[in-house]
Amino acid sequence: MTIIAIKHQLMQFFSDVSLQKMALRCGFIQRVRNIEPHTLILSLITALSSGKVTSIAQLHQKFNGLCPDEKQHVSYRPFYNQLRKAAFVEFVKILVRFAMAQWAEKHLVLPKKLAKFQNVILQDGSSFKVHSALADVFPCRFQATAAAVECHMTLSLLTQSPVKMAVTADTASERTHLPIPATLHDQLLLADAGYVDFEYFEQLSRSGGSFIVRGGKSLNPQIIRARNGQGKILSKLSDKPLKSVTRRTNRSEVLDLICRRNGYEFRLIRRWFAEEKRFCLWLTNLSVEEFTANDIMDIYRCRWQIELLFKELKSHTNWHRFTTRKETLVTGLIWLSLLALLLRRSLARRLFPAVSLLKAAQNTEIWLKPIIENLLQRAWSETCFWLEKAKVYLSQNAFKTPQRKSSKNKTLDACFERLNS
Structure with a gap:
C-alpha cells in the first residue's frame, strides 16, 4: 500500500466527524465537550503503545500533554468519569471491529x-x-x-x-x-x-x-x-x-x-x-x-x-499494568490495548513488509508517536512526511534478524519451507 493510500485510510478512520457520530450513537458522549473522542482515542493509543504507563493518572497526563489546544486541558475527575462509563467500552469495541475489518490485509502466502x-x-x-x-x-x-x-x-x-x-x-x-x-x-x-x-x-x-x-x-x-x-x-x-x-x-x-x-x-x-x-x-x-x-x-x-500476539499485548501495550477497581475501566483499557496493537501492526507491515513486529513495538516513541501527534494536530499536509520518515526508520532499524541455528527450525518461515518441500 502506498504512503498516500495509508494517509487516506488514517484520515478516514480517525475523522473527527465519524468518531463523534459513533460516540454519540453508542451514548459515550451526549454533546461535544473538551474531551473530544478524536483526541481521547489517539492520546490513549499513544500512551498504551509506550509500554510505560501504569495508572489512570498517567493516562490523564498524556491526554493533557497531547491536546493540540491548551483550552482543551481537563482535570483528573472529568477525565476519569469519561473512562469509567459503560458506553466507553462499547465505543472502543466499535472502533476495534472497524479496525479489524478495514486494516486486515493478507501478509502471508500459505505453503x-x-x-x-x-x-x-x-x-x-x-x-x-x-x-x-x-x-x-x-x-x-x-x-x-x-x-x-x-x-x-x-x-x-x-x-x-x-x-x-x-x-x-x-x-x-x-x-x-x-x-x-x-x-x-x-x-x-x-x-x-x-x-x-x-x-x-x-x-x-x-x-x-x-x-x-x-x-x-x-x-x-x-x-x-x-x-x-x-x-x-x-x-x-x-x-x-x-x-x-x-x-x-x-x-x-x-x-x-x-x-x-x-x-x-x-x-x-x-x-x-x-x-x-x-x-x-x-x-x-x-x-x-x-x-x-x-x-x-x-x-x-x-x-x-497467537502466543506472540499475547506476549506483545502484555509486554508492549500495557495489557496488565492497571490496578483500577472499576470493571468498565479494566475492560475498556483491554480493548484499547488491542486497538493500539492493531494500529501499530497495520502501519508497520504496510510501511515495511519485512518488519520485525517486536522491534517495531519496542520503538514506538521514535516512529509511531510522531504520526499520532500529526493526526492529533490534523496537519494532513504533513502526514506523508511522517509516514515516509517512519518507513525509512523501520526499514533500517526494525528488519528481521537471522535466527540462531537452534531456533531457526521453529520459526514460521522454516515451517512454511518444510511444508513447501
Whole structure:
C-alpha cells in the first residue's frame, strides 16, 4: 500500500466527524465537550503503545500533554468519569471491529500443503490478574489470585491479525468461544489443549472444516489403526487403549493413529520427547494420504503466532499494568490495548513488509508517536512526511534478524519451507 493510500485510510478512520457520530450513537458522549473522542482515542493509543504507563493518572497526563489546544486541558475527575462509563467500552469495541475489518490485509502466502484452505484460524486465550476488588465480577480459577480476566482471541494466520476477541472472567469456559463450526467451511482451526471438544470436532467435520488441536494427558481413546512416523502399519496396536501403549511396549518416537471415542473416529499423532520424558498429542481430521505426521506437527507450530500476539499485548501495550477497581475501566483499557496493537501492526507491515513486529513495538516513541501527534494536530499536509520518515526508520532499524541455528527450525518461515518441500 502506498504512503498516500495509508494517509487516506488514517484520515478516514480517525475523522473527527465519524468518531463523534459513533460516540454519540453508542451514548459515550451526549454533546461535544473538551474531551473530544478524536483526541481521547489517539492520546490513549499513544500512551498504551509506550509500554510505560501504569495508572489512570498517567493516562490523564498524556491526554493533557497531547491536546493540540491548551483550552482543551481537563482535570483528573472529568477525565476519569469519561473512562469509567459503560458506553466507553462499547465505543472502543466499535472502533476495534472497524479496525479489524478495514486494516486486515493478507501478509502471508500459505505453503502448498495448506493451499486447499481459504484460511488458517488460530484460537487461544490468555489471562491476567486484576484488582482483588473485582473478584465478584472476574473470579479467578486459582485460589492464590482473587480476580483475573480471560481474553479469548481468534486470529487469522493469513493477515496475522485478530478477527475476534471476548473478555470474560478467568473461570469462563474457553470452549464456548470457539468459532461457530459453520463459519469454518474450507478453513483449518489450530487450538491448544483447553479446546478439546469432540462434539465440536464432529460438527466442524460435518461443516467442511478441518482442525488440529493439541490433546491433553487424560485422553485414552481406543486405537483402530496404527502406523509409525514412517507410515509402517503396526497391527499389534489395533483395538488397544492409547494409554496401554507405553515406551516399553512400543519404541516408535512418532505414532500416527486412527482412534475412536464414543463412536467418533479421528486421527491422533503422538510423539515422544526424550529430553522432557513426555508424550505430546495432536488431534486432527486431516487425512493420512494428504498430510504426514510431520506435516501435522509443522502446521501446528504456526499456532505460536497467537502466543506472540499475547506476549506483545502484555509486554508492549500495557495489557496488565492497571490496578483500577472499576470493571468498565479494566475492560475498556483491554480493548484499547488491542486497538493500539492493531494500529501499530497495520502501519508497520504496510510501511515495511519485512518488519520485525517486536522491534517495531519496542520503538514506538521514535516512529509511531510522531504520526499520532500529526493526526492529533490534523496537519494532513504533513502526514506523508511522517509516514515516509517512519518507513525509512523501520526499514533500517526494525528488519528481521537471522535466527540462531537452534531456533531457526521453529520459526514460521522454516515451517512454511518444510511444508513447501
